[in-house]
Amino acid sequence: MRFSRGNGTADHLLGSTAMQMVERPWGITAFGAASVKAVPDLVRIRFKIVRVEQAPAAAFEAARAAVRAVRGVLRQHRIDDSAVDGSRLDLKTATEYVGGARNFVGYQCQAAFAIESGVLDDVEPLLVDVVAAGANEIEGVDFDVIAKRELRAEARRKAVAAARAKADLYAEAAGVRVGAVLHVEDVDPEQPGTSRYRSHAEAAATTAQDLAPGHIVVSAAVILGYAVAQG
Template sequence: MQTTIRSPWGITSYGAASVQVAPDVARIRLGIDRTEGSPEQAFAAARAAISGLREAIRAHGVPDGQASASRLDLQNSWNGYGADRQFLGYRCQAAFAIEYRDLDSLEPFLIAAVEAGANQVEGVDFDVRSKPALRAQARADAVRVARAKAELYAEAAGVRLGQVVHIEDVDPESIGSGRYRGHGDSGGVSEADLAPGAVVVSAAVVLGFAIAAP
């Protein structure tokens, strides 16, 4: 079976890279959920919990700008289905999003937040504030990986690598799947990337090089 290369023009190379750093911020999602017999009581109970939670947040040194709350939501609360459904009251909810930077005191803060009135812990995600700079570093590393791979191909083929004629940014999540299956072996995600307590910032790129004249 003969394989034909359509529109040959040069060398295409894929590169991926990751930067692994320790997190310096936790993004916390908390909820307040209160059900009472009347709308007024539900609003009052939720507002009291919000006030207590805000005091706990401030007591742990979190500026108001790093904690945001949704508007109060009110709806009927039921238990069961069909003819057996029972009306429980009026349910008032609010959600909090908090950026917490003192990770050494994260556990005491979560305990204080729950004791202050947050009866829903929807998630705690660790992140790094310098992510744009780390992403730029990973992209630069990915370019170096792609170039090194292209130079290896050119040397093995007995040609000289020419100028870059194509640059394509690639979603790192596509590594090992789809169009770039099997090309994420150099500079891609490794076991170290999955180390607990670390934030991994990844980038990937496809470079197209011309073949220089002899």
């Protein structure tokens, strides 16, 4: 940006701004990331029962019979009904493309299930029995921890401590002191638009133990802004 020499006001503002930048820095911004790990104690399984028949009534009956069999298997594995989220039967026309033309195949009836279990050692036998009972689409098997909220809170506290330590280091190197907190911004490395922070959060989690199979890693990150105190 250029100012005319004939503009005394502009010269004064430019000089004033420069003095503020040198003598009164606006503050210190530091990014902090941290992770905590825990052994998973919860599994979520999502699957579907899909049946295709030539008549709607036959499709409903085939799917309904498979639902009854799957419900029985879940009870045998001591999965409480409250931990089972099952959809109503859904019916639609099933078609396929052959030679560029859409051909009628039949009527497709399906039911979707989502279950939770705390018995992780039973996951493999449960999946085998569910498929044998009639589930023909396994959509996902996800491991998690029940106390994820508490783990996230711990990770956030550690992220704040990491940001403060970084700010202290910068302040010491610059010959100033860290003042009051002026800005706190939560950063979720898993959300879109935060890719530039994701690598920092992942680096904070990278140790031999964090990457050990069978562990859930919960991460958090924060941006802190501090005032600068002289002396």
